[in-house]
Amino acid sequence: MNRLYYDDAYTRSFEADIIERTEVEGKLALVLSHTYFYPTGGGQPNDTGRIHSAQILDVLTRESDKAVLHIIDRPVDENHVHASIAWSRRFDHMQQHTGQHVLTQAFVQTAGFNTVGFHLSDASLTLDLDTPSASAESISTAEMLANQIIWEDRPVKAHIVDPDHAEDVRMRKMPEHLLTGGLRVIEIENFDSTACGGTHVKRTGEIGIIKVLRSEKRGSKMRLEFACGGRALRDYTAKNMLANQLTTELTVGLDEVPLAVARLQEQIKASQHALKNTQEALLRFEGDSLLRSAQKCGSFNLICATFEGRDAANLRLLASQLARHPQIVALLASADERVNLAFARSTDLDLDMAALLNQTLAPFGGRGGGQPVLAQGSAPATKDQIEAALQTLSISLCSR
Numbered sequence: 551m552n553r554l555y556y557d558d559a560y561t562r563s564f565e566a567d568i569i570e571r572t573e574v575e576g577k578l579a580l581v582l583s584h585t586y587f588y589p590t591g592g593g594q595p596n597d598t599g600r601i602h603s604a605q606i607l608d609v610l611t612r613e614s615d616k617a618v619l620h621i622i623d624r625p626v627d628e629n630h631v632h633a634s635i636a637w638s639r640r641f642d643h644m645q646q647h648t649g650q651h652v653l654t655q656a657f658v659q660t661a662g663f664n665t666v667g668f669h670l671s672d673a674s675l676t677l678d679l680d681t682p683s684a685s686a687e688s689i690s691t692a693e694m695l696a697n698q699i700i701w702e703d704r705p706v707k708a709h710i711v712d713p714d715h716a717e718d719v720r721m722r723k724m725p726e727h728l729l730t731g732g733l734r735v736i737e738i739e740n741f742d743s744t745a746c747g748g749t750h751v752k753r754t755g756e757i758g759i760i761k762v763l764r765s766e767k768r769g770s771k772m773r774l775e776f777a778c779g780g781r782a783l784r785d786y787t788a789k790n791m792l793a794n795q796l797t798t799e800l801t802v803g804l805d806e807v808p809l810a811v812a813r814l815q816e817q818i819k820a821s822q823h824a825l826k827n828t829q830e831a832l833l834r835f836e837g838d839s840l841l842r843s844a845q846k847c848g849s850f851n852l853i854c855a856t857f858e859g860r861d862a863a864n865l866r867l868l869a870s871q872l873a874r875h876p877q878i879v880a881l882l883a884s885a886d887e888r889v890n891l892a893f894a895r896s897t898d899l900d901l902d903m904a905a906l907l908n909q910t911l912a913p914f915g916g917r918g919g920g921q922p923v924l925a926q927g928s929a930p931a932t933k934d935q936i937e938a939a940l941q942t943l944s945i946s947l948c949s950r
């Protein structure tokens with residue numbers, strides 16, 4: 551077997567002969583006389599790195615003969631080549647993968663939960679437990695045992711077992727297929743044995759730490775997101791920075807942050823309520839002043855006003871406020887980048903404000919909508935243009 555990572559997960563560079571040049575989906579691929587590159591499989595992503603001057607894009611197993619295909623970004627003419635593995639990526643996979651073995655066995659021993667799924671990528675690390683619910687306490691107990699096993703720095707060893715005698719080894723999981731000619735068993739001393747073809751650290755201490763980050767119910771299973779070693783450190787660094795930012799911004803201790811946030815939310819709610827009351831009072835006051843300036847116009851009183859920088863909601867509130875009084879027609883506009891219009895009338899009158907509004911906006915290519923009593927809309931017009939249009943409309947309404 552030419553997959554040397556099975557026996558040695560720590561070699562980072564090596565020399566080999568190219569024994570085949572081929573293509574996979576239009577990309578160049580090499581088969582080497584032997585390799586330390588890990589191909590995607592068993593829940594562990596492929597290694598990357600270089601072969602001579604070429605970058606490795608992917609490493610995979612050819613279905614027909616189980617050869618390891620190294621997908622590269624440019625041709626390599628030499629037949630004897632130097633190759634190097636991108637170590638930080640590989641070691642991260644070794645930490646996370648071995649950490650999963652430890653955490654999985656910790657759940658078996660402390661809660662009787664079995665792992666039925668495992669996912670490792672650059673972005674996430676999860677395992678699925680065969681239980682619909684796992685309490686925070688049971689997760690914490692398993693996590694504690696897992697870290698204990700790490701701190702005891704137990705040896706992690708790979709054995710090849712004759713498949714016919716596999717029954718003799720007490721194993722958590724049997725493999726789906728065999729690549730090694732025998733059954734490859736990964737043993738964490740006096741703790742866990744399982745069939746696995748991945749790359750692992752040689753002592754549990756190298757995992758560093760295991761931290762479960764969150765859990766989520768997924769049908770009849772629980773999915774746990776966790777982080778080991780370098781990933782756990784990066785996660786802690788990010789969260790610690792965030793915690794320091796929060797305590798500085800809120801000028802409280804870390805344990806007081808939730809209370810401080812709840813207090814802020816209360817204050818915002820109270821402020822919003824007070825602001826709404828003030829705005830309503832202001833609108834009533836403004837409405838009263840507009841009512842006094844209303845122009846008598848046959849059977850009703852006409853209020854026509856143009857503002858600047860008022861938003862559509864505020865303009866509508868003012869218009870409907872005015873129309874609560876009897877015999878009022880209010881034609882309001884606010885000029886900004888566009889012009890907003892709000893037309894309203896008292897219920898004791900018979901005018902279609904939506905029709906009047908659309909008729910006013912049409913020359914400017916604007917649109918509106920609403921009811922016969924209250925309508926609003928906007929158009930790309932200037933203040934002068936809309937004032938002139940409202941003037942014309944007022945004259946036509948008053949001469950009815």
Ligand SMILES: [Zn+2]
Pocket residue numbers: 647648651736746747748749750
């Ligand atoms: Zn493994």
